Amino acid sequence: MTNHVVQVEGVTRRFGAVTALDDVSLDVPEGELVGLLGPNGAGKTTLLSLVSGIRKPDSGEIRLFGRSPRDAVARLGLGTTPQETGLPPTLKVGEVVDLVAGHYPDPMPRGEVLERFGIGDLAGRQTGGLSGGQKRRLAVALALVGRPRLVLLDEPTTGLDVEARHVLWDALRQYHADGATVLLTSHYLEEIEALAQRVVVIGEGRVLADDSLAAVLDLVAVRRVLVSVPEHAAAALTRIPGVVSAERDGDRWTLLASDADAVVRTLVRDDVPFSGLEVRGASLEEAFLALTGGEPVRDAARAADRAADRAAAPSAEGPTAVPQGVPR
């Protein structure tokens, strides 16, 4: 039987009129490294705050190591780094590590923690004098001091330069290889790509996709092709292979395509009288909303199939509404 470290079941959380999480379900088995990917305001931080017991859901259930996250016993196995961390400015780096270590039965030795994050030479420095990047590395290092079985990291490398980011990624990979479960949020596909095995895409409080890194990367490789064609040529657009969704606003079309080059080649080869051609990257949220038709899916491959079916049978009549969130 799979040992689930985190179980989120039909969870909804509102802040006044804002629904930060809308019927979210997600299980994280022991030993997985899961990336939560989504734009600003998607609900990632809210989800971590519920898993760590800082907040309670309005409805649905969360289990952490099989217990309520508000149970102190469950939280002993948890290490977290929030988006912003306050460090006592007059304490030295080594003292802060010792202070945190004092709360755990079997902490990592101070030297090992700092070495893993490339800040061994800072042990004698007051935290108030550290650079932003050094503080961030220390904050993430502190999450590991108690040797937690689960680490929750909210945008761990925001504000770090490339080198510091790589040091931190290596440290997290190593900690995961030692057997830990890791759940991290990021806006950056690059970060998720560097670390995660499984990717959960969140948009507007909902799980838009939950699949392997490879499957999610395939989906988000989608490009946006904007083109104007006269009415008599519109049907030709929707028959182009690799177009996964086609939306129109008058004679202006927005095609989401897995291979934008092939779309352009087909337009030229078939002598489609197009104008105003633009090819752009699609945002992650846009790619997923387009591919899923706004419906949450648990399986990226099925989403792509469904989108391809829709694209193969588009309505040629009347203007098609451009979905919300698709900038034009």
Ligand SMILES: Nc1ncnc2c1ncn2[C@@H]1O[C@H](COP(=O)(O)OP(=O)(O)OP(=O)(O)O)[C@@H](O)[C@H]1O
């Ligand atoms: N304490 C709060 N009071 C009111 N609204 C909140 C609160 N916390 C979160 N929200 C709202 O809930 C939604 C989800 O926010 P959340 O911080 O979870 O998103 P996020 O995906 O972590 O975003 P970011 O990537 O910008 O950190 C947003 O609309 C946010 O404004």
